[in-house]
Amino acid sequence: MSIKLSSIVKRLEEVYPPNLAEDWDRVGLIAGRPSSPVDKVLVAVDPVEKVLAEAVAKGAQLVVTHHPLYLRGTSFVAATDPKGSLVHGLIENGIALFNAHTNADSATGGVADCLAQAVGLEDTRPLIPLDEHTGSGRIGRLSAPMPLREFASKVAQSLPACPAGILVGGDLDAPVSAIAVSGGSGDSFLADARRAGADVYICADLRHHPASEHLEGGKPYLICATHWASEWPWVPKCANMLQESFPEEIEVMISRICTDPWAARITPENKDC
Ligand SMILES: [Zn+2]
Structure with missing residues (x-):
């Protein structure tokens, strides 16, 4: 077929x-x-x-x-x-x-929705809405507050494995509950995530100055994933959608190859800077 x-x-x-x-x-x-x-x-x-x-x-x-x-x-x-x-x-x-x-990114069930779902958000809505269900990014809640440290480790577990892992910025012991997400490069939505009242903003590719200057102003704390890992949760969702649309006609396969440019993260030990 x-x-x-x-x-x-x-x-x-x-x-x-x-x-x-x-x-x-x-x-x-x-x-x-x-x-x-x-x-x-x-x-x-x-x-x-x-x-x-x-x-x-x-x-x-x-x-x-x-x-x-x-x-x-x-x-x-x-x-x-x-x-x-x-x-x-x-x-x-x-x-x-x-x-x-x-x-x-914007569509219902798209990249932002898939990232929100992967990290366990409930009651999600678009961060920058076009209408009730579409728009850039998502913001939602965890079922119960937890310390940033614990949430970050859950995020790391829920995203696909990649050599670069994730970076976390903020007070690791502070409880967090309102979470904003945007798959891929996320600098441009830092202010929107703050305006929306997020405790944490998850995205990828954060650079030193935007991230540092943002955190000087407090929350949302930051979780910086890699670009591929933050967008990959959409891949199986899109594949399922196509498979369900054409169950007899096609076989839909999911690529699990990490296409981040990074092959390793090497963290120095016992070193003062
Ligand atoms: Zn992207």
Whole structure:
């Protein structure tokens, strides 16, 4: 059994409407012929070489990723650079590529909802709402308050394993209950998380100055995951959605390869700075 690529694209665009994407974003079908038959799909965070190799090994004809391949456009797709090489690899192997980026961040059941669910939040609502259920980030509550230290270790356990782990900023013994989340780079929502009354804000890629200057002003405390780990909880959710949409026609597979750029975190011991 198989189904046309165009039918899968239509379903993906119903669940992650392209009009939810930010103006600067690029979302949709990156490579592929809409009339091509598809019977195996791989869902991943990043359109990178390792994921293409996995798709080839597993016989997928479609890779669905969160991140775009060319966010800023290109004039060249020659196989002389990594992205051009990826385009060639896709076409040579008959594999289509589709992405849902900021539209999947905002959508109901999207990246932000999946992160909120993964870390155990209840009564969630969008941090920056477009309407009741969609918008950037989420804020919700834990079923019971717990010290930041304990919550952070639960977060580390609930995200997929990756070499870089998580970073925690704030008073480790303070009780926390109201939690804001945003998958991926999160600097831009620090003020929103504070305005919403969060005790903790979870995101990825926090830099020294925004994080330090924010914490000088108090809560929310910060949990900085890696980009891949904070967005990965969406991968199985998207895969399940596709599998349930086309139970007979396709087999949907989940990529578990960590595509963070970091291979290890090395913490020095017994050292004064
Ligand atoms: Zn991202």
